[in-house]
Amino acid sequence: NAGVTQTPKFRVLKTGQSMTLLCAQDMNHEYMYWYRQDPGMGLRLIHYSVGEGTTAKGEVPDGYNVSRLKKQNFLLGLESAAPSQTSVYFCASSYRQGNTEAFFGQGTRLTVV
Amino acid sequence: EDQVTQSPEALRLQEGESSSLNCSYTVSGLRGLFWYRQDPGKGPEFLFTLYSAGEEKEKERLKATLTKKESFLHITAPKPEDSATYLCAVQKGAQKLVFGQGTRLTINP
Numbered sequence: 001n002a003g004v005t006q007t008p009k010f011r012v013l014k015t016g017q018s019m020t021l022l023c024a025q026d027m028n029h030e031y032m033y034w035y036r037q038d039p040g041m042g043l044r045l046i047h048y049s050v051g052e053g054t055t056a057k058g059e060v061p062d063g064y065n066v067s068r069l070k071k072q073n074f075l076l077g078l079e080s081a082a083p084s085q086t087s088v089y090f091c092a093s094s095y096r097q098g099n100t101e102a103f104f105g106q107g108t109r110l111t112v113v
Numbered sequence: 114e115d116q117v118t119q120s121p122e123a124l125r126l127q128e129g130e131s132s133s134l135n136c137s138y139t140v141s142g143l144r145g146l147f148w149y150r151q152d153p154g155k156g157p158e159f160l161f162t163l164y165s166a167g168e169e170k171e172k173e174r175l176k177a178t179l180t181k182k183e184s185f186l187h188i189t190a191p192k193p194e195d196s197a198t199y200l201c202a203v204q205k206g207a208q209k210l211v212f213g214q215g216t217r218l219t220i221n222p
Contacts, residue, residue, distance in 0.1 A: 043200070043212040045209060058209070104156030
């Protein structure tokens with residue numbers, strides 16, 4: 001029972017480089033989310049998806065793009081990384097509206113130098 | 114503006130010493146309040162959902178309660194394995210969770 005799997009777990013980028021974070025869930029959940037977690041800031045929603053082929057902006061979407069081509073996968077892209085994007089990124093998924101118990105991945109620690 | 118504030122930021126207790134964590138919120142259209150546990154280096158793990166004032170839920174040494182403006186996570190006779198960061202979140206709108214900053218709980222043996 002894998003649940004929510006994120007890859008990679010760690011990454012160091014140079015300013016201006018691009019990368020994609022992959023999130024995969026095997027629970028057939030409709031809803032998926034990307035959060036970032038910074039000290040003293042709590043978890044903040046970047047983008048989310050309410051189903052295959054859909055995406056929507058969250059609280060802090062600037063500098064990020066997402067895609068949900070398959071129901072089980074949610075990709076987070078950084079086109080031109082900046083030091084301010086140094087953070088721990090969490091993917092989550094949930095089953096249905098009205099009961100948003102969310103299942104989280106283990107996180108990706110990203111450092112932009 | 115929607116806000117979720119948790120207090121204290123950090124709490125250190127002796128094993129067996131009961132206490133409470135607070136989560137106060139100002140959110141319009143609240144659809145649910147959630148408690149999560151987060152261990153170092155891991156993602157948050159779901160504990161409870163509360164939907165209406167007066168509701169209570171229990172799990173082992175933890176009990177969560179909800180009023181119109183705040184929620185409490187009561188920890189009774191804690192053990193060292195209860196050490197973690199506890200996160201509170203409120204749901205509003207379409208599946209969006211607004212998280213508090215968390216309370217880092219340490220239980221000393």
